[in-house]
Structures are given as C-alpha cells and as structure tokens.
Amino acid sequence: MANIWIDDMHFNFAVIGNGLLGSAILDEISKDHSSVVGYGANYGTAGRYFSSHEDDSRLVRTYHDDHYWEDLAIRNLQEIRALEKEVEMKVFYDLPVYYNRKDNQDALLYASLQPIGEQHSERVRPLFNAEDIEGGFLDPKRYIKAMNRRSIRRGINIYPTAVTSVTQDREVYQLIPLTGQSASTDIVIDTRGAFSEEAFKQGKITIVGKVLIYTTAPLDVEEGSFCFIDSSPKQNVFQNAYGFFQYQKLENTAISKFGFTELHYEELASIDKLIWWFQGGYTEYSYLQEALLYIEEFMGGSHKLLSVKPCALSLTSNGKPFVERKGNYITITGGNGNLAKCSQAFAQEALHLVGL
Numbered sequence: 001m002a003n004i005w006i007d008d009m010h011f012n013f014a015v016i017g018n019g020l021l022g023s024a025i026l027d028e029i030s031k032d033h034s035s036v037v038g039y040g041a042n043y044g045t046a047g048r049y050f051s052s053h054e055d056d057s058r059l060v061r062t063y064h065d066d067h068y069w070e071d072l073a074i075r076n077l078q079e080i081r082a083l084e085k086e087v088e089m090k091v092f093y094d095l096p097v098y099y100n101r102k103d104n105q106d107a108l109l110y111a112s113l114q115p116i117g118e119q120h121s122e123r124v125r126p127l128f129n130a131e132d133i134e135g136g137f138l139d140p141k142r143y144i145k146a147m148n149r150r151s152i153r154r155g156i157n158i159y160p161t162a163v164t165s166v167t168q169d170r171e172v173y174q175l176i177p178l179t180g181q182s183a184s185t186d187i188v189i190d191t192r193g194a195f196s197e198e199a200f201k202q203g204k205i206t207i208v209g210k211v212l213i214y215t216t217a218p219l220d221v222e223e224g225s226f227c228f229i230d231s232s233p234k235q236n237v238f239q240n241a242y243g244f245f246q247y248q249k250l251e252n253t254a255i256s257k258f259g260f261t262e263l264h265y266e267e268l269a270s271i272d273k274l275i276w277w278f279q280g281g282y283t284e285y286s287y288l289q290e291a292l293l294y295i296e297e298f299m300g301g302s303h304k305l306l307s308v309k310p311c312a313l314s315l316t317s318n319g320k321p322f323v324e325r326k327g328n329y330i331t332i333t334g335g336n337g338n339l340a341k342c343s344q345a346f347a348q349e350a351l352h353l354v355g356l
Contacts, residue, residue, distance in 0.1 A: 014036070017039070021193065076345035164176055209277040213305070243298075260287065
C-alpha cells in the first residue's frame, strides 16, 4: 500500500480492481497522471472475493493463432523485460513452449516458432510438432507487485480493499469500499473482470468455471522444464490441454500443473455462482476423470495428485476484451484466457480506445 490519505479525498482517476489488468491500467495511467487511486480486494477477502490469478504461473507465448493476441503478446514481453529491469524484480521465466498443433503447415511462417527436430528429447518429439522459442511463464502475483511498485514510486495511492458500490452525483463518482477510506473521482476505470456487475447485467461476458490440477513426480533432471499446449488431446471433451512440466522443484521431486479448455464449459451465470465455484463448487467439475486420464497418459503413471484448485475465465463473444465508456465510467473485462500475458500492452490499447 502506498500513501495514506484523508477520508473522502478526491482524485482525477480511480482504478477498481488490482489484478493483472487493474495493475497494468494503474501503471500505464500513472505515467502521465498523479491524481490517481487504486482499489483492489485482498485475495479471498471476507470469503467472497477471489482471483483466478492466485496461482504461481501463467503461460507466456509470443506465437498465437489469432494475430490480435500475438501482436499484444510480442509487445508485452518487451514491456515485462523493461519492468523487471526498472523495479529489479523477476516476473518472467524463460522456458520452451511446445505445441501439438492440429495444422502445422504454417509453423515456419511465425518468427518465434521452430519445428520439433532431432535436437529435442525423446519425450518431446512424439508429443509435439513445434516450439515457441520466445515463451515461458510469468508469476501473476509478482507481476502485479512489480507494476504496483512502479506506480507507488510515482506517488500513486493503492488501497487493499474491495469496492462495494459506486454512486454518482452529477459529474463526480463516490467509491464506497468494504473497509476503510472512501474516495471521490472524476473518472472510474472498472477492471474487476468476473466481478464486473455492469458487464454481467449487459450480458457482455460469460464466466467459465475451470480447475487447475497439480501433480508431483520424481525429478527428471535430463528432461528439464517446459510449457506446452496440446491442441489434439485424445479426450474428446477438451479442445486443448496445456500445462507446465516440472516448473517447480521440491528436493528430489518436481511439480507439474495442467489445465484444459473444454468444448462445453461450466458457465457460472451469476456472481453468486462464481463465489460458489471458488468456495467448493469446483469439486463438481464435470470433466475431472477425463482430465486425470490425460495427465496419467502424459506423465506415464509416475506422478501423484497434489491438488485441484479452482479458477475462472471471463469470455466475450468476439474473443477480445470488452471495453466500454459510459460518461466517465469505463468498464474493461473479458480476458478470454489470454490477457495475463498481454496485460501492459492491452492497457495501453484500452486507454487509447476510451480517449485517455
């Protein structure tokens, strides 16, 4: 948290939400403005507010089938490296990102892709057909902390609590937090993602409940660590599988993490349903057995199940984030599972779209 201010202090800008997107918006707007406040719930505040960023790794890849996301990812990796250098904090970890692509005809058209060949291990060659050499993973909470650190250095106030309501009196917005200080502002930028009630009411986003599955196995030093995306899983309930192989080491064992994109997803049709998912509803995930079977085949039976954890995605109909400005209330949401690796680059684009 940054500076302490008196109750009902007025700011030119208020950013609600301090996840990856909110932190990136705060970081970007603080380049040119000093009268800015940020509000963001602590993880799990009051058993109600949750973040799907409360894990330790998000996949970073500069190749993407959709050139919109590919352009953002390439630009954002440059932003991450500059941020790391400026605040002296490690955020991004280089690792190979392997693909099993359905149509590998155009693999060499992308600068960051190279075909799998003899230089790759015996484990990798049968499973994958391309490698993104400009990829790896980022630590979401460290990324947020690094962006916040830079904003705070610029004199920005960040208050660690959820905003429970926003009221408007003429051209001024009043922000009422769950605890502590309130503030008024000329412009609100709401980045609460799945908790954006405005986006929910308008039907602009669909919230999808998902799980991440963690395993442990004996450490294979020769194999090393890598990330992957498998676009042709044998289990026909999944569009793709993705994961982080041996990305964490614990004595003589290694932790791997797996996630899945379902063909028919688990829709969470209200904020209450979202809360239910994080409070235990995820244990009813419909495709757990298929997911465990995929992991069994991938790991070759050498693993043990460590944990299953909930997460969620906000999807939009066009696959791009939802950005809307009504007066001076701006709503930005809809990461579509891709925004983590593009947060800073997208923040620049979003602020430009709304005229800031």
